[in-house]
Amino acid sequence: MYVSSLKLQDFRNIREASLEFSPGINIFYGENAQGKTNVLESIYLAGTTKSHRTSRDREMIRIGEEESHIRMEVVRRAGSFRIDMHLKKNRPKGVAVGGVPLRRAAELFQLVHLVFFSPEDLGIIKNGPGERRKFLDILLSSIDPIYLKDFSLYQRCLTQRNHLLHDLFARPELLPSLDVWDAQLTEIGARIIEKRQTFAAELETAAASIHEKITGGAEKLTVTYEPNTAAETFAEKLRAGRNLDLRMKTTGAGPHRDDFKVSANGLDLRLFGSQGQQRTAALSLKLSQIGLLEEKTGERPILLLDDVLSELDRGRQTFLLDSLDHTQTFITCTGLDEFVEKNFSLDRVFRVDDGKVSAVSHPQLG
Numbered sequence: 588m589y590v591s592s593l594k595l596q597d598f599r600n601i602r603e604a605s606l607e608f609s610p611g612i613n614i615f616y617g618e619n620a621q622g623k624t625n626v627l628e629s630i631y632l633a634g635t636t637k638s639h640r641t642s643r644d645r646e647m648i649r650i651g652e653e654e655s656h657i658r659m660e661v662v663r664r665a666g667s668f669r670i671d672m673h674l675k676k677n678r679p680k681g682v683a684v685g686g687v688p689l690r691r692a693a694e695l696f697q698l699v700h701l702v703f704f705s706p707e708d709l710g711i712i713k714n715g716p717g718e719r720r721k722f723l724d725i726l727l728s729s730i731d732p733i734y735l736k737d738f739s740l741y742q743r744c745l746t747q748r749n750h751l752l753h754d755l756f757a758r759p760e761l762l763p764s765l766d767v768w769d770a771q772l773t774e775i776g777a778r779i780i781e782k783r784q785t786f787a788a789e790l791e792t793a794a795a796s797i798h799e800k801i802t803g804g805a806e807k808l809t810v811t812y813e814p815n816t817a818a819e820t821f822a823e824k825l826r827a828g829r830n831l832d833l834r835m836k837t838t839g840a841g842p843h844r845d846d847f848k849v850s851a852n853g854l855d856l857r858l859f860g861s862q863g864q865q866r867t868a869a870l871s872l873k874l875s876q877i878g879l880l881e882e883k884t885g886e887r888p889i890l891l892l893d894d895v896l897s898e899l900d901r902g903r904q905t906f907l908l909d910s911l912d913h914t915q916t917f918i919t920c921t922g923l924d925e926f927v928e929k930n931f932s933l934d935r936v937f938r939v940d941d942g943k944v945s946a947v948s949h950p951q952l953g
């Protein structure tokens with residue numbers, strides 16, 4: 588699949604842009620702090636409702652403005668469609684596909700598949716369990732519509748249960764409703780745990796084979812799912828923790844507390860990995876994401892590479908660039924020399940200068 592065009596209005600430092608893309612390699616180049624990452628962020632946001640940098644919409648609206656608009660046209664084998672996203676300062680964002688508002692923004696995960704490589708990827712390995720869950724959840728939601736549905740149902744149940752835990756303090760007569768929420772939570776939660784279990788094994792197989800190639804066989808990567816509770820014991824654990832939940836006014840047990848561990852040669856990379864090892868493991872996970880998405884959906888996802896080439900050594904760079912065949916790719920960089928030297932086919936080049944994005948024809952690029 589590919590993005591054929593993008594229109595931005597008051598997104599970060601970009602007042603206005605109207606861009607047509609190639610289904611091949613698209614490059615954004617320019618000095619630091621001009622708006623290159625902002626363009627990639629807008630594509631990722633329009634395709635997933637998530638920014639890789641912030642969870643606050645208002646940060647992405649151009650300073651001094653009230654609203655921001657993104658319009659993106661996506662081409663898939665089954666046909667093309669338009670996504671309209673509307674960011675507002677004090678209200679949730681609005682998303683429409685083909686002019687029809689989406690009830691749940693997460694439905695986008697099924698429509699557009701994007702893989703974003705950025706320096707922040709290190710966080711998947713280095714940071715807390717939340718980032719690893721997000722990685723797993725977005726990927727699983729993109730390939731499994733039932734998971735997507737269960738996942739949002741679970742979030743809703745969890746929020747309701749936590750609200751109830753708050754209310755029970757003043758209204759103890761509501762206690763029977765807690766049993767109802769617990770039953771729902773355990774039923775949906777069990778399905779989520781089982782799916783994550785199965786999928787973590789697939790992710791491991793895919794990522795380990797890539798990791799082995801990147802490290803020349805030196806490192807064996809393992810991905811171990813670490814559920815907060817097994818599916819069978821979830822109900823029991825919830826019951827056992829009820830008094831504590833009532834005191835803390837939050838739900839202690841369940842898949843919302845899951846984690847997965849990434850190790851190389853048996854060593855937990857989060858705790859013991861060097862910066863380079865962590866970066867390589869994150870790269871292996873991301874690259875396996877491309878393969879898994881293609882295998883499960885029959886279409887190549889779109890790649891966004893923000894500043895990653897400069898952070899990788901030559902071997903890893905080559906490995907990454909070799910995986911770009913038949914894949915729409917957006918790359919940010921500060922200069923074009925390196926691409927020209929390598930005879931890299933740059934299908935479309937944009938210069939980004941103080942929030943202005945303009946298509947350029949480069950004589951050397953043919």
Ligand SMILES: Nc1ncnc2c1ncn2[C@@H]1O[C@H](COP(=O)(O)OP(=O)(O)OP(=O)(O)O)[C@@H](O)[C@H]1O
Nearest residue numbers: 599600619620621622623624625646647648649650
């Ligand atoms: N909401 C906003 N309104 C206006 N300007 C913003 C907003 N958010 C960020 N900016 C500005 O956008 C500018 C460009 O940001 P961006 O991260 O895209 O730069 P870049 O071209 O990727 O630079 P680098 O090469 O350093 O990564 C920054 O200088 C920042 O101050």
Ligand SMILES: [Mg+2]
Nearest residue numbers: 623624894919
């Ligand atoms: Mg940048």
